[in-house]
Amino acid sequence: MSSPTQKNDSNAMEDSYWNSAAGQKWVDFQDEMDSLLETVKDQLLAKTNIEIGEHILDIGCGTGATTRDAAALAGAGGSVIGADISGLLLECAQQVAIDQNAASIEYLLVDGQTHDFTENSLDVLISRFGVMFFNDPVAAFTNMTRALKPGGRVSFVSWSYMNENPWFRIPRDVAIDRLGAVAPGDPHAPGPMAFADLDRVSGILSDAGLRDVVASSEKIDLFYRGTLDAATYLACNVGPVMRVVKELGGSPDDVKAISEKITSEMQNFVVPGGLSIPASLNFFSARKG
Numbered sequence: 001m002s003s004p005t006q007k008n009d010s011n012a013m014e015d016s017y018w019n020s021a022a023g024q025k026w027v028d029f030q031d032e033m034d035s036l037l038e039t040v041k042d043q044l045l046a047k048t049n050i051e052i053g054e055h056i057l058d059i060g061c062g063t064g065a066t067t068r069d070a071a072a073l074a075g076a077g078g079s080v081i082g083a084d085i086s087g088l089l090l091e092c093a094q095q096v097a098i099d100q101n102a103a104s105i106e107y108l109l110v111d112g113q114t115h116d117f118t119e120n121s122l123d124v125l126i127s128r129f130g131v132m133f134f135n136d137p138v139a140a141f142t143n144m145t146r147a148l149k150p151g152g153r154v155s156f157v158s159w160s161y162m163n164e165n166p167w168f169r170i171p172r173d174v175a176i177d178r179l180g181a182v183a184p185g186d187p188h189a190p191g192p193m194a195f196a197d198l199d200r201v202s203g204i205l206s207d208a209g210l211r212d213v214v215a216s217s218e219k220i221d222l223f224y225r226g227t228l229d230a231a232t233y234l235a236c237n238v239g240p241v242m243r244v245v246k247e248l249g250g251s252p253d254d255v256k257a258i259s260e261k262i263t264s265e266m267q268n269f270v271v272p273g274g275l276s277i278p279a280s281l282n283f284f285s286a287r288k289g
Contacts, residue, residue, distance in 0.1 A: 011085065011111055014133045014190055018086035025237055026062065027092045032234050034065045035225050036167075037128065040157060040281060041066050043220060044128050045073065047283060048155040053077035054123040057147055059112050059156075060084055060130015064093030064105075070126060071104045081122070083108045083115070084130070113140035117147035124148075127156035132194040141208035148288040154210060155285045158195035160217050164280035166269075167222060168192065171235045174261045175244035178254055182247045198282055210286035217282050224275040231275050232263045 017023065026033060044066070050056065050073040058067045061082030071080040082105060084090050090107050097105050108115070113134050125144060134140035145154065162168045176182075188194055195201045198215040205213045224231045235241065236259050245255060269275040 011113060011133065011135050011190070014135075015085050015111070018084075019088055022242075023086045023088040026086075027088055029234055029238055030063045030092055032224070032226065032230075033238065034063070036222050036234075037065070039220055039223060040279075041069060041128055043218075043281075044126065044155065044157045044283070045069055047285065048124060048126055048153070050074055050078075050124060055121065056080045056124045056126060057117070057122050057144070058082045058130075059125060059127040059144060060133065061093060061107070062086070062089045062130065064090075064096055064107075066126065066128045067093065067105055067107075068097060074104065076104070079104045079106070081106050081108055083110050083112055085109070085111055085133075112144050114143065117144065119146050120149050122147045122149065123152050125152070125154045125156075129158060129192070131156050132158050132192060133190040135190055137194075137204045138207045141205060141210065145208060145210060145288050150288060152288045153285065154205070154287070156283075158201070158282045158284070159192050160280035160282050161196045162193050166266075167235065167277050167279060168240060170265045171258075171262055172240040172244065174265060175241045175250075175258050178258050178261070179244055179248040179250050182244055195282060201282070201284060205284065205286045209289055211289045213284070213286045215282065215284050217280060220279050220281055222277040222279050224277065226274055228263055228266060228270055228275065231266060232259055235262055235266075 050070055052075040054074050055078060056070050056074060058070060058080055061067045061084050064082055067080050067082035074080060082093060087109050090109055094107050113136060125148060159165055162172065188200065198217060202213045202215045236255065241258060266275065269277050
């Protein structure tokens with residue numbers, strides 16, 4: 001397993017964000033985020049049907065949960081490249097891989113939109129919530145799929161609309177109710193919900209030269225293994241709350257009030273062992289021509 005290589009990226013805002021305190025929070029909450037998103041990862045990998053010996057590219061791999069499971073599915077004869085723009089997240093991913101002796105994994109610190117991947121070398125491109133952040137998604141997919149062999153597969157998952165995802169909607173609405181609304185942004189700008197529109201994303205994949213594009217929206221429950229208070233603390237630190245608080249100058253008292261209201265709103269999701277939170281996700285698949 002090699003060390004992360006350096007990136008030369010064109011997505012400067014995303015580079016800055018994911019290598020800042022915001023990215024560090026994903027490292028700090030790695031175990032909790034991996035747990036919360038485990039059902040998403042498992043569903044994505046089930047749909048991808050990775051075979052023994054396949055060579056895989058995991059885009060936006062973050063702290064590496066999907067990368068590690070993909071490597072296990074590919075077996076000793078296969079391999080996975082985990083690519084991400086965040087050195088903070090990749091350092092965490094690499095350490096976990098070392099601890100698990102995952103020798104078939106290579107991590108690349110790169111911008112997937114511009115990196116010169118080895119052409120026609122891989123079988124599958126996968127991503128769990130890692131491809132919605134490119135400033136030019138057509139250029140990004142055109143570049144990334146150069147790495148696939150002819151007929152190679154693309155399989156990824158993104159969030160559907162925020163209003164269909166209470167993990168995002170409740171904290172956002174509570175923060176706005178307390179502090180007021182932030183300026184509306186472009187719904188297609190890089191961000192978690194940028195790929196909510198199935199038809200738009202299908203068009204992006206087709207414009208990037210991919211064929212046999214299939215898109216579907218599915219309901220899945222996210223399961224958080226922990227207390228309601230812990231889930232609220234996570235939601236206040238990873239997600240839209242901090243953006244609203246930062247942009248509108250929220251005080252510690254505001255954060256406390258927001259946290260208390262989120263706890264109340266999420267009470268209905270409590271089940272034995274944690275919280276079960278409904279989510280709406282978009283799954284996409286395609287092939288290289």
